[in-house]
Amino acid sequence: MISVYHYMILAAILFAIGTFGVLTRKNTIVIFMCIELMLNSVNLTFIALSRHLGNMDGQIFVFFVMTVAAAEAAVGLALIIAFYRNKESIEVDDFNLLKW
C-alpha cells in the first residue's frame, strides 16, 4: 500500500534533483526550470499530505504556489530578456559585474 511517506520521499528526491540543477547549470532558463521542479516537488508533498490529512488546505496552497510560479515565470523571464538585451547572453557566469 502506498503511504503518504512514499510520496514525500519521491518529492524529496525531486527536490534534491532540482537543487542539484540549480547548483550546476549555467543556463539561467534551465536554472529557472529547476526551481520550478523544486516547487513542484513541494506541490506533490502538499497534495499527498492534504489527501492523508483529509483537508483541502494543502491543495489550496498548491493552487497558490502555481500562481506564484506563474508570476515568477513572467517576471523572471522578463528580467532574463532585459539582461539578454544588454549582454547578449543568458549564462549565469556573465553576472559578474557585482562582486566582492
Place this chain on the structure above:
Amino acid sequence: MADNLLSLMTFFPILGMLVVLFIPRENGPLLKSTTLVVTLITFVLSLPLAFNDVFTVSGGMHYREFHEWINIGNYFQMNYNIGVDGISLWLVMLTTFIMPIAVLSTWNAVEKNIKGFMALLLLLETGMLGAFISLDLFLFYIFWELMLIPMYFLIGIWGGKNRIYAAVKFFIYTAVGSLLMLVAIIFVYYYAVQSGAPMNGFGIQEFYRLGIPAGAQYWLFLAFGFSFAIKVPMFPLHTWLPDAHTEAPTAGSVILAAVLLKMGTYGYVRFAMPLFPDALQTFIPLLATLSVIGIIYGSLVAMMQEDVKKLVAYSSVAHLGFVMLGIFAMNMQGMAGGMIQMINHGISTGALFLIVGFIYERRHTRLISEFGGLAHKMPIFATVFLIITFSSIGLPGTNGFVGEFLALMGAFESGLRWYAVVATTGVIFAAVYMLWMYQRVMFGKITNPANENLSDLSAREIVIMLPLILFVFWIGVYPNTFFEKMNPAMEQLLNQMESKQVALVEQVEQPAVAQLIEFK
C-alpha cells in the same frame, strides 16, 4: 534659577552652538567673540557652585534635578538625574574655567572653518559638563559618548600631519572601552531589578547600596575599569594619548589634557570604585602597580622625546599615575591628593600645551632641536614657561607639590607603602625631563636663525596665562579653599565604601540573576 542652575549651565553652550551656527562662516571675529562670550557666561553660571558653602558642611549631592525621562515600565527606566557634590564640583569648575581659555588660545591658531571649530568646542563643553553632573548611569553614558564626536572632528579636521590616524585611533580606542562599559551598565541595572533592590532608574546612588556578588563584581569592575583606564590613560592603554595630543590643535590638546583625561579618573572615583568595592580590593594591587609603572615609564619615555608636545603628553601619563595612586590609597589624604592633582594636571598641563601652542604658532614646529636660546628673545614667555614647568615638576609652593605630596602620603599610609616609595622617584625624573626640555628650548645661545626675531607674548597670550598662574600659586599656597569643599564628599564616599564591604559580608543568598554571569 537656582533649582535648575546645573541644567542651564550644562546646556547653555549648546544654545550658544545654535547661535554660532547661524552666524555667517566668513565672519570669523564675530564667531570667536560669540563663542568666547558663551563660554564666559557658562563660567559665570558655574560660579555660584564654587562659592556655595553647602559643600563644606554636607558631602551629599546638591543642585539636584530630577525628571523622569524614559520610563518603559518593567523594561527599563532612565531619568534626567543630575547633581553636584564636592568631588565633581571642582571638575565642573575646571571645565567651565578652561573653556574660555581654550577659545582664546585659538584666536589666531585656527584659520579654516572657524565656525565648525567653535560649534564643536561648545558641543564638547556640554558633553563634559554633562558627564560630570550625571547621577544616572545611562545619562552619564550618553554624555560620555557625546564627548567623542566633537573631539574626533577637532583632531581630525584641525589637527597636524598624522591627524587622521590619531583621530580614528582616539575614537575607536575610547569607544571600545565605553561599549564594554555599556554592557556592564545594563547588567547592573537588570541585576538591581531582579534583586528587587530599591532603585531609581539607572540612579547611581541606589546602585551604591546594591550588594553585587563578588563573582559578578569582578567582571563588572573589569568592564568599567577598562573603559576608564583607557580614558585616564593607564599604562598599557596609553598609546592613543601621545598621538591624539601631538596631532590635536592647541585648544584640543588643552581640553583633552585638562578635562577629558579627568573623565577616566573621575569615573573611577564616582562609578567603578563605589559600585564594586570588593572587586576593587582585588584589583588594587594590579591598578596600583600600573599607576606606578605609568609614573616611571611615562617619565622615562618623556625624557627622550624630541617633540615638545609628545613630551608633555607622556608627562601626563606620569602625572595621572600619581592621581590614580592617590585614589587607590582609599584614604582621605590619598583621595584629596588624587582629586587636587586632577585639577593641577588640568591647570599645569593645560598651560604647558598652551605654551607649546604659542611657540608653535610662531615657528610652526615643535621639535626641541629647532629651538634654543628663546629666553633672549622672549623673557616674559621664559618666565611663564618656567613657572609652569616648576609647577609641573611639583615644586613646593606650587599646585603640583600639594597634589603629589598628598597622593604619596595617602598611598604611604595605606597598604601601598612600597608603591609610594617607587612612585616618589618619579619626582626626580619629572625634574630631569622637564628641566632638560626647558634648558634645550630656552637656554643657550640662539643657534637657529629662524628664532632670531621671535616676538614675545602678546597681551592676549598673557591674559590667557595669568589666571592659570594665579591658580598654580593659589592651590600651592592655600589649597584649603578647595579641600574644605571636597572633604565632606570624600569622607562620605569612603565611609560608604567601607560600610558596603561590611554589608556585603553578611548578605547571603543571591537572586538567580547572579548566575547570569555564567554566560550563555
Place this chain on the structure above:
Amino acid sequence: MEALLFYLVALVAVLSAFFVTKCRNPVNSALCLVTTFLCLAVYYVMLDAPFMAAIQIMVYAGAIMVLIVFVIMLLNIGSVGKSVYRHGLIWATGLGFLLFLIAAKFIAGGSVTKQVGTVTAQVVEDYGHTELIGKAMFTEFLLPFEIASILLLVAIVGAVILSKRKV
C-alpha cells in the same frame, strides 16, 4: 496495482527530472520538465485531486512551460554548445544528496499527524473535487485568493515594464 503504477511513474518522473538538469539543449530540458509535470499530474489523480491535476497540466505544462519555451526560442539560444555544467559538479551532487538524506530523515523519522479533516475519497466522490476547492477557496482562503490577484497584477505590470524596449 497502485504500487506498480506509483513506482513506474516515479521512475519516469525522476528520470525526466534528472534529464532536465542533464540535457545540453534547454529545449530538451523543457520537454523533460513537461514530462515530469505530467507524471505529477498522474499522481494528483491518484491522490483524488483531479482538479489539481487539470490545473497542473493547464497552468504548468501549458502556460508556464510554453512561456519558457517561447523565451528560449525568442532569445534563440537553442543549442549554445559551451560546457553545460559549471565546475563543482561533485560538490553540487554531494549537497543535493545530503539534502535528500536530511529530507528523508525527517520524513522517515518524523511523523505526520493522523487525519484531521473530513475530506475523504468518498467525500470527493460525492461533492466533486472542484466544488470542494471552490468552497475552501472562497470561504477560508478568500484573502490569499485576493492577494494572488494582486500578485498576478504586479507580475504583469513588472513584466511589461521590464520588457519594454524604450521608456
Place this chain on the structure above:
Amino acid sequence: MENLAQIAMESVNFQAIMPSLVLCCFGMVLLLVSVFLERGRTAPVAWLSVVALIITGLVSIGAWNEPQAGFAGSVVLDNFATFFNITFLIAAGLTILMSDSYLHREGYPVGEYYPLILFTTAGAMWMASGTDLMTIFLGLEVLSVSLYVLAGFFRGQLRSNEAGLKYFFLGAFSTGFMLYGVALLYGVSGTTKVAGIAQAIAAMPDAATNPMVIGGAAMLSIGFLFKIGAAPFHMWTPDVYQGAPTPITAFMSAGPKAAAFAAFMRVTYISLDSMQTDMSALFWILAVLTMTIGNFIAISQRDIKRMLAYSSISHAGYALVGMVAWNAVGFSGILFYMLVYTFMNIGAFAVLVLLGKKGEDNLTLDGVAGFGYKRPFLGVALCIFLFSLMGLPPTAGFTGKFFIFAGAIKAGYIWLAVIGVLNSAVSLYYYLRVMVYMYFRDPVEDYSWVKLEMATVVSILIAIAGVLILGVLPGPVMELAKLSVF
C-alpha cells in the same frame, strides 16, 4: 450557490485588512493614472502615492489598540501589525520622496514605479499581519516579485539587470525551501494557520524531537532569514543592494527586512514557542555570524553603497540578537530598532542619491573627498546618519541598540551582548572612514552636479528628525513598541 456567497461574506472583515486594502486601491488607481499621463511625467503619481501612504497611515493608526481578526483567521490587524505597518509606510514614503528626481536624472521616468512600491508595501503589510502561512507566503511573494522588478528597474543598465536577476533566482530558490518547510509543518499539524500549528506542536508530546517539526521550522525560517539577509543567506544582499537603483536599495534595506522580521517573529513566537531552546540557540549562532561577517567585510569596501549593504547585514545581526533574547524586551527592541533603522539607513541612502551622478550612483570613498565642506548640509546629515548607524548617543541608533542589547542581557546573554558591542566597535572603523574622507581630506571636485532636490531634502530632514527625536526622547515610541508585542 448563494449560500456560498453568504459563507464567504461572514468571514470577511475589511477592518482587518483596511490599510493594505487602501494601498492596493490606490495602487491600481495610480496604475491607470500613470497610463494616462504623457511620457516622462511622473510627479503627479509620486505625490499621489505619498498621499496614499499618508491616508493609509491614518487608517492604520486608527486601528491602534483595537485588534481586528478576519478572513477565517488568516489575517489579524493587531498593534504588532500596526507598528510594522507604520514602519513600512515611513520607509515607502521616504523612498518615494527621494525617487522622483532620481528617476528623472537616471532617465527612467516611469510612473508604474510608484504603484509597485505601494504594492510592495501592501505585501509587507500582509506579511506583518498574516496569521496564516498562506497569507504570509503570498504577502512575501507580492513583496518579492515587485522588488525583483524594482531591483531590475533600470533595464538598460547591466548592473540593475544583474541585481534583479540575482535577487530573483536566489529569492525563488529560497522560496522553494520555505515552501518545503511550510509543507512539513502542514504535515505535522494539519493546518497552515499560525495558531493551529502552535496548538498542534504544543499538543505533540515529542515536538522537540520530531524531526519533521524541527526540519519544518528550520526550513521555514530559511525563507525569512533569506529576506532578512542573515548569514549564510546574506550573499545576495551586497550585490543586489549595489546594483539596484539607490532608492530601491534604501527601501529594500528597511521595508522588506522589517516585513521579514515581522512575519518571522509572529511565526516563531506563536507557532514555534515550544521550541525556544533550539530556536534561540540557532539564532545565537546566526546573529554572531551575521554581524561579524557584515562588519568585517564592510571594512574593506570602498564603494559606499556596497559598504552600506554589508553594514545592513550586520544590522540584521544586531536585530537577530533581539530574537535570541526571546523576551518581551527583545521583541519590542526589534520593533523599535526596525523603525530606527528605517530612518537612519534610508536617510543615509537619500544623501547618496543626491551625491550620485547620472549613470554612476555608486560612489567610492574618494568620490566624497572633502564633500562635507562643499555641501555642509548634506555632510552634516550624512554624519548624523552614520553616527546613528554606529550606535552613538544621542542618536536613535544608540537607543535602538541599547533596547535590543538590554533584552539580550536581561535574558542573560552577556557574551552575546559583548560580541555585539565589540562588533559595533569594529563597525566604527568603516563608518568613521566615510567621515574621514568627507571632512579630513581636501575636496578634489566642486560637486557642482549635486543639487538639493526639494523632495529628497524633505525626506532627509524627516529622517534626521526621526533619528534625533528617537535618540533623545525615545520614551513614547518605546512605549508603543512595548504595547505592540504579543
Place this chain on the structure above:
Amino acid sequence: MYNNLWLIPFFPLVGSIINGLLGKKIKNEKVIGSIGTLAIFASFLVSCQNFFGLLGSEQKVFQETVASWMTIGNLQVDWGFLLDPLSAVMIMVVTGVGSLIHLYSIGYMHGEVGFYRFFSYLNLFCFSMLMLVLGNNALVMFIGWEGVGLCSYLLIGYYFEKKSAGDAAKKAFVVNRIGDFGFLCGLLTLFWALGSKGVWTLNFVEISENAHLLQSGGLLVTVVTLCFFLGATGKSAQIPLYTWLPDAMEGPTPVSALIHAATMVTAGVYMIGRMNILFAMSPTTMMVVAIVGAATAIFAASIGFAQNDIKRVLAYSTVSQLGYMFLAMGVGAFTAGIFHLMTHAFFKACLFLGSGSVIHGMHHGYHHAHLHDDPQDMRNMGGLRKKMPITYITFLISTIAIAGVPLFSGFFSKDEILWWSFGSTRGHWGLWLIGAIAAGMTAFYMFRLVAMTFWGEQKTDARAKDHIPESPLTITIPLMILAFLAVVGGYVGVPAILGGANHIHHFFEPVFAHAQELYKIEAHGAHATEYALMTASVLIAFAGIGLAIYMYVKKPELPAKFTAAFSGLHQAVFNKWYIDELYDFLFVNPTKKIGTFLWRGFDVCVVDGVVNGTAWVVKGLSAGLRFTQSGFLHNYAAAMVVGVVVIVGYYVFG
C-alpha cells in the same frame, strides 16, 4: 612680642617680586640694588630684634602660626614659624651675610644685562632660605628646602647662554632632587611612623616631644634618619651627591659666596640639628653621618690640591668644610657643628667674595686689553697683593681662619669638632685622625691658593697686568666686615679649657641638651688629652701652611716636579678622581638608554604594536573574507544550500 617672625621671610619675597615684575621698567641699577639690599637688610633688623629678644627671654622656643595650609583628615599643616636658638642663629647668619652679599653684588654685578633678574633671584633665595630655617614643620621647611634648590638653579643658570651654566644648573637641581626624594621619603615615613603611634604631626616641636614613642635605635628611626640624611647629602654636597657643587661655580661669584658657601649648602647641617633628637636615637645613622662627613672632608680636600680655577678650589674646600660639619653632627657635637657652620659662613663668604674681587680685577684687566683669557685661572695671577691690598689682607685673614690657626674663629670651631670626634661617646680616634689630616690638607691648599694668587711675581699677560685695579667700596666694605667677623666670630665659643665660657654651647642647650642627655652623648676625657690633641691639630695645620709656602714661594719649581713624578696620581686628582665620568657611566647614560628603548622599542613597537596589530588583523580578515562574495550566482546558491544542510542537518541528526 614674637608675632613678627613672618616679616623676616616676607621682606625678601616682596623685594623679589618688586624687582622681578618692575625691574625691567626701573632699569636704574642703584634703585634695583637698593631695593634688594634694603629688603634683606630689613629682615636682618627684624632678625636682630628677635635674636636679642631671645637672648633676653627665659622662654627659648616660640612658635607663630600665620595660616593653615592643608587640612585633610588627620593631616594638619600650618604656615607656621619657629624661633629657637638654632633658627635664631641661622636667621642672623642668613640675613647678615645675605645683606653684605647683596651690597657686594651691587658693585660686582654692575652693568650686567639681567641686573634686576639677579637681585630678584637673590631675594627669592633669601626668602626660601629663611622659610627653611624658620619653618615650624617639616613641610614648610621642605618649601624652603626645594625653594633654595630652585633659586640655586636660577642663579647658577644666570648666564644661561653659556651651555656649561645651563648644564650646571640642571645638574644642581636634579642632584638636589635626589636628595629631596630622600627627604620626602623620610618625611612620609616619619609621619606614618608617629601616626601609627597616635600622633599625626609634622611639627618639629611635637616631633621632638613625641620622638620617644619610637623605639630608640630601632629600624624605623634609622630608616627615617637615613632618608633625611640622604636629603642632607644632596643639599649639602656630601658624598655621594657632592658633584653638583663644583660645577655650581658657573654662577656669579656672589652667588657662590651666599648660596654655595654661607647658607644653602649648610641647610643639611641645620636640618640634622633640627632633628637632632631623631638622629640621636639612631647610633647607626650617626655613625654613617660621621663617616660620610669625614670621608667627604678628606676626599674633597685631596681634589682641592690640584685645581687651578680659584673658585673651584674654594668650592672643594667648602665641600670638605661641610664634611667637617657633618662629622660634628655625626659624633653628636651638634653645637660644634652649628658653630663651625657659623664661622665657616663668615670666612668662606669672605674668601669667595675676595676671589670675586680678584676675578673682577682680572676681568677688568683682560677686558681693558681685549683679551679673552680665563680670569679665574690662578696660573695667570700672582703678586696681586700690591694691586689689590684690601682684598689681599681680608683674603689672608680668612685663609688663616680656615686653616685653623689659633686665635682665629676657624680654630675654635674646628678644634671643638676634632675634640668631640675623638672624645665623644659616638666618636672614634680614626675619625679624629682623618679630621686632623683634612685640616692639614686644607691649610696646605688654601695657602697654595694665596701663594699662587697674591704672592710671587705676577704671571698675568703683559698687556693686562698693569690694568688690574682694586675693587670699589661696595665690594671691599663687605670684605672688611666679613674678615673682621672671621677673626672675632670664634670668641662666642672659646672652649672651657682655654678659660672661655663657651657661650654658644649654653645658648644652644635648650635645643640639643635634651637629646644629648637622653641618649648619653657627651665628650669626656682628661684635659691632658684635650691639650695634646689641640696642639697636634695646630701642628698639622702649621705643617700644611709651611709646606705650601715652601713649595709655592721658596721653590716654585717643585710642584712641576711632583706632578711629573706622580703624573698618574696628579691626573686622577686633577680630574676629581673621575667621579663625574663614573656617574655618567653608571647612572646618566643607562637612564637615557632605557628611556630611548622604552620609547622606540617598547612603546612604539610592543604597546602600540598590539593596538595597530589588532587593527591590521581585522583588516586582513576583511580583505580575505570579502572574496567569499565571488559574485557568482552558483556560489551564493551553494552557500545557501550549505547553510540549510548544516543548520537543518544539525537539528535533525544532532
